[in-house]
Amino acid sequence: xFAALIFxxxxxxxxxxxxxxxxxxxxxxxVLFLILCFFNAAGLFLLLGAEFLAMVLVVVYVGAVAxxxxxxxxxxxxxxxxxxxxxxxxxxxxxxxxxxxxLELTVVFAGWAFAPDVEALVAAPAPTADVASNTEALGRxxxxxxxxxxxxxxxxxxxxxxxxxxxxxxxxxGGRKQKIADQVARRAADTLEIRKxxxxxxx
Amino acid sequence: MSDTLDLLPVLPEIFVALAAMAMLMxxxxxKGEGVxxxxxxxxxxxxxxAVLAWMLGGExxxxxxxxxxxxxxxxTVKVMILLASALTAAMSVSFLEREKLGRFEYPxxxxxxxxxxxxxxxxxxxxxxxxxxxxxxLALYVLAAYNRENARATxxxxxxxxxxxxxxxxxxxxxxxxxxxxxxxxxxxxARLFGGEHPVASHAGLIAGxxxxxxxxxxxxxxxxxxxxxxxxxxxxxxxxxxxxAVAPKIAALALxxxxxxxxxxxxxxxxRQVVTFIAIASMFVGSFAAIGQNNIxxxxxxxxxxxxxxxxxxLAAGTAxxxxxxxxxxxxxxxxxxxxxxxxxxxxxxxRMVEGIDDLAGLSKTNPAMALVMAALMFSMAGIPPLAGFxxxxxxxxxAVDAGLFTLAIIGVLTSVVSxxxxxxxxxxxxxxxxxxxxxKPLSRSVGIVMAVSTAVVLLFSFLPGPLxxxxxxxxxxLFPQ
Numbered sequence: 001x002f003a004a005l006i007f008x009x010x011x012x013x014x015x016x017x018x019x020x021x022x023x024x025x026x027x028x029x030x031v032l033f034l035i036l037c038f039f040n041a042a043g044l045f046l047l048l049g050a051e052f053l054a055m056v057l058v059v060v061y062v063g064a065v066a067x068x069x070x071x072x073x074x075x076x077x078x079x080x081x082x083x084x085x086x087x088x089x090x091x092x093x094x095x096x097x098x099x100x101x102x103l104e105l106t107v108v109f110a111g112w113a114f115a116p117d118v119e120a121l122v123a124a125p126a127p128t129a130d131v132a133s134n135t136e137a138l139g140r141x142x143x144x145x146x147x148x149x150x151x152x153x154x155x156x157x158x159x160x161x162x163x164x165x166x167x168x169x170x171x172x173x174g175g176r177k178q179k180i181a182d183q184v185a186r187r188a189a190d191t192l193e194i195r196k197x198x199x200x201x202x203x
Numbered sequence: 204m205s206d207t208l209d210l211l212p213v214l215p216e217i218f219v220a221l222a223a224m225a226m227l228m229x230x231x232x233x234k235g236e237g238v239x240x241x242x243x244x245x246x247x248x249x250x251x252x253a254v255l256a257w258m259l260g261g262e263x264x265x266x267x268x269x270x271x272x273x274x275x276x277x278x279t280v281k282v283m284i285l286l287a288s289a290l291t292a293a294m295s296v297s298f299l300e301r302e303k304l305g306r307f308e309y310p311x312x313x314x315x316x317x318x319x320x321x322x323x324x325x326x327x328x329x330x331x332x333x334x335x336x337x338x339x340x341l342a343l344y345v346l347a348a349y350n351r352e353n354a355r356a357t358x359x360x361x362x363x364x365x366x367x368x369x370x371x372x373x374x375x376x377x378x379x380x381x382x383x384x385x386x387x388x389x390x391x392x393x394a395r396l397f398g399g400e401h402p403v404a405s406h407a408g409l410i411a412g413x414x415x416x417x418x419x420x421x422x423x424x425x426x427x428x429x430x431x432x433x434x435x436x437x438x439x440x441x442x443x444x445x446x447x448x449a450v451a452p453k454i455a456a457l458a459l460x461x462x463x464x465x466x467x468x469x470x471x472x473x474x475x476r477q478v479v480t481f482i483a484i485a486s487m488f489v490g491s492f493a494a495i496g497q498n499n500i501x502x503x504x505x506x507x508x509x510x511x512x513x514x515x516x517x518x519l520a521a522g523t524a525x526x527x528x529x530x531x532x533x534x535x536x537x538x539x540x541x542x543x544x545x546x547x548x549x550x551x552x553x554x555x556r557m558v559e560g561i562d563d564l565a566g567l568s569k570t571n572p573a574m575a576l577v578m579a580a581l582m583f584s585m586a587g588i589p590p591l592a593g594f595x596x597x598x599x600x601x602x603x604a605v606d607a608g609l610f611t612l613a614i615i616g617v618l619t620s621v622v623s624x625x626x627x628x629x630x631x632x633x634x635x636x637x638x639x640x641x642x643x644x645k646p647l648s649r650s651v652g653i654v655m656a657v658s659t660a661v662v663l664l665f666s667f668l669p670g671p672l673x674x675x676x677x678x679x680x681x682x683l684f685p686q
Contacts, residue, residue, distance in 0.1 A: 104411075105411075108407050109408070111406075111407055112383070112408050113406050113408070114383075114384060115384055115386060115396055118384075118386035145267075145268050146270075148270050148271055148331065149270070149334055152331070152334040152338065155220060155338055156337050158224075159315045159338060159342050160341055162308060162312065162315070162345075163312070163341060166308045166312070166345060166349070167345060167351055
């Protein structure tokens with residue numbers, strides 16, 4: 001009973017803040033609602049017993065991604081009112097398509113069934129808490145059974161990094177670049193000169 | 204699952220991944236290597252990987268707990284992909300140097316994209332499939348926007364990125380529905396579930412998932428009705444990138460499509476056949492009718508490739524070993540036809556500027572008879588006129604459809620093929636019967652000339668020596684079906 005209440009609180013707030021993200025007038029408010037949404041989703045994960053995912057969601061998405069969004073939104077001068085032009089014009093079509101999709105999915109999910117011997121097929125069943133903690137179980141899977149996928153994800157991130165640098169890095173002609181080696185190699189004797197200043201006189 | 208990890212089947216991928224990282228190191232820490240030496244390195248990587256893939260592509264072996272499969276289907280397709288990447292990489296060097304776009308990342312991104320394609324072709328699990336697809340797509344998005352000073356190239360990259368992400372989303376949604384039903388993402392597990400001793404009856408959720416998966420994959424192969432990005436991206440991207448897009452990723456995505464449909468969902472053929480048939484018919488229609496009004500040759504090639512995807516899907520709709528053989532034969536011939544045509548498009552330069560209009564080809568037979576002859580042969584082949592190679596590609600897919608009892612599909616295919624002949628013949632008419640305009644700059648770059656000659660030779664001579672390709676394609680096709 002209590003768990004159900006908590007679930008509905010988290011789920012309701014997730015949906016409500018999700019709606020607020022796209023309807024808020026001020027983009028900064030949108031990002032803040034997004035953070036609220038992430039927190040509630042983390043709460044849902046906790047209810048499922050996936051405490052590691054819950055913490056990762058908070059640390060990575062709230063701590064890094066949402067804050068990055070906040071910076072981007074504040075630095076870019078986005079005119080939301082201008083972006084919203086024609087929003088009402090597309091609203092009926094979008095709402096209609098969304099409604100049809102919702103109905104179809106309701107039909108699909110209302111009569112949901114599982115394959116007969118689905119338990120036997122499950123690739124990596126979660127161990128109970130007394131065998132291994134959530135984090136440990138995930139780590140074991142990630143670095144053994146799913147090592148290929150783990151490495152492949154690494155390659156994707158590398159490609160993303162190369163692509164970002166390629167598309168955005170511009171070497172300016174007159175730019176002053178820090179040359180650490182030169183800085184370290186500088187000695188006091190090269191730049192400093194010690195002079196005796198007579199009392200009452202200038203240099 | 205054995206306890207020891209067998210890395211031999213993944214050797215080509217490991218090699219390509221490590222080589223790409225080594226190239227990155229050389230590029231970053233070297234003495235400002237330009238695009239040319241890096242491309243040479245890339246060509247060497249492609250060659251070695253193709254040899255490795257060819258040698259390993261025999262017996263079906265799986266590794267990483269069945270997530271990665273190497274069989275003769277994967278081996279054959281990988282060789283085709285690597286060949287396509289190598290040919291298009293060789294063609295791009297002189298273009299990039301002339302347009303002052305020669306940065307060392309270009310070949311590296313091509314190598315990464317090719318790595319993603321190889322991972323796609325060998326995927327035996329939906330998650331492995333998705334990761335391969337994303338590796339490929341991310342590299343391709345960047346390549347599309349490679350010319351970042353050009354507004355159209357940037358637009359192409361952004362459009363491709365947004366729509367490609369949408370497609371990935373649809374694919375993932377479908378996969379999650381299938382996973383929700385079956386409890387596994389492994390292709391072998393799904394095949395056992397649907398085709399084992401107690402086959403599972405189909406279920407609305409499963410079918411919805413299957414349709415979403417097909418939609419996502421159709422997006423990646425640019426089949427109608429998920430094709431809208433293709434003409435804009437093909438037109439906006441730099442021409443060598445367009446050449447690359449038109450060949451290697453198409454082959455990889457179509458091979459992946461085939462493996463997913465025949466492997467895990469082979470027993471559900473009745474369910475997906477209608478969808479694939481519809482997509483094939485729609486693609487053939489749009490590919491032949493929408494191309495008629497085009498004046499830009501890159502846009503024309505985009506619609507032409509949509510049409511070709513439709514023809515390939517005819518073979519897949521048959522769902523038989525003969526159909527898959529037809530798919531592979533078609534893809535191999537498509538590779539050479541398209542690479543050859545793009546070699547011609549890359550040599551369309553007047554007074555040091557690239558031109559892309561079909562009218563710019565006017566009177567090519569007088570100003571450059573050899574190139575006009577090459578283009579004419581390629582266009583006849585694309586239209587499917589015997590005895591050129593393109594005819595045989597269509598012949599095998601349509602025969603497979605007829606054998607599978609899909610008469611309507613085969614007839615529509617032949618009719619749309621006739622319609623598409625119109626715009627291929629129009630190019631030949633412009634080249635041979637119109638008054639010459641400005642002649643193209645000479646001389647050709649040597650690598651473009653070689654690629655043009657090789658692909659034309661294959662297209663012309665295929666009819667005399669079809670045996671090796673047919674038998675390889677047959678062995679590869681049979682490997683997909685459970686013995």
